[in-house]
Amino acid sequence: MDNPNPTIRLLLELAEAAAAEILRIYEGDIQVEEKGDRSPLTEADRAAHRVIAEGLARAFPDVPVLSEEGREIPYATRRAWSRFWLVDPLDGTKEFIKRNGEFTVNIALVEGGRPVLGVIHVPVQGRVYWGDVASGAWTRQAGGEPRPIRVRRPDPARGLVVVQSRSHPSPETEAYLKGLPVAESIAAGSSLKLCAVAEGRADLYPRLGPTMEWDTAAGQAIVEAAGGRVETLDGEPLRYNKPDLRNPYFVAKGAGAVNGKLP
Structure with missing residues (x-):
């Protein structure tokens, strides 16, 4: 295009x-x-x-x-x-x-x-x-x-590159990451975190904190168009136009990062 x-x-x-x-x-x-x-x-x-x-x-x-x-x-x-x-x-x-x-x-x-x-x-x-x-x-x-x-596939020899919120860190996110092979963590603001996954600069963006539907919709479209996924912690795609416009916790993933694990 x-x-x-x-x-x-x-x-x-x-x-x-x-x-x-x-x-x-x-x-x-x-x-x-x-x-x-x-x-x-x-x-x-x-x-x-x-x-x-x-x-x-x-x-x-x-x-x-x-x-x-x-x-x-x-x-x-x-x-x-x-x-x-x-x-x-x-x-x-x-x-x-x-x-x-x-x-x-x-x-x-x-x-x-x-x-x-x-x-x-x-x-x-x-x-x-x-x-x-x-x-x-x-x-x-x-x-x-x-x-x-295009999203990238993680390097098993190196581990995951994770992008996190610059202004909204959460203890839940830290707990989620403890069991994962994180090689590097980078911070970014706004929907730039989703862009980092979409263009293959990061493997994973876990957001275990408050967001609204308008915060994520454009970024989700770009991540999924680039071959990635944006899913709830239950593995379901993030949905829109809910009665409550608040998002559940979610994880944006590149290729092969299933539940944050390396392939």
Whole structure:
């Protein structure tokens, strides 16, 4: 897919426009508010949401949009959705506030409870990732050509490379990893952890801590398009549009890393 299909092209354009809004605010004085759950909110979150939601509504008026910064939509309405956009306009607000560059724009298309298309834009790096479960996954640096990406198979002689959350470590994750042959652990923010698995820089991303559906949908589409899996601790694929939008604990895996074990 050297030339992405029209839907992916539109998502890339919307993500880039949202990233431009985020960077405009990032370069100035960041004002931080607190949402009801005590998580941070900035004008960058709102501005990116407006760009994406309005663009999707123009292009796909019949496909609903569920966004972290959009209005709350009750399950009584959502349960009838067989197809919808799931958006995190600024994933990694804490990283944005810290100005460490590890935040992303996430857009996913969910069909039948599974993410089938995903785009992740990394504003500070100018890098974008996208995946279509029907045809594969790619990445592109600003001004460069698309490059296909693929999960990797762990090296039994070396052990697993694990990626973990930079801002949300958990004792449950540490306990999960104790019995595994971990050779190296790397930290990253936002959905960059899922991108690390998708492009073969890490074998495993266990997330035994709180996440929401919009945090993971685009990354899951990219990981699965690249040949990997994103599963609950019971080995079931992570599902979407649940009555409760919180995710269960999950593990993103590259090739051959079954339950974190080496093949």
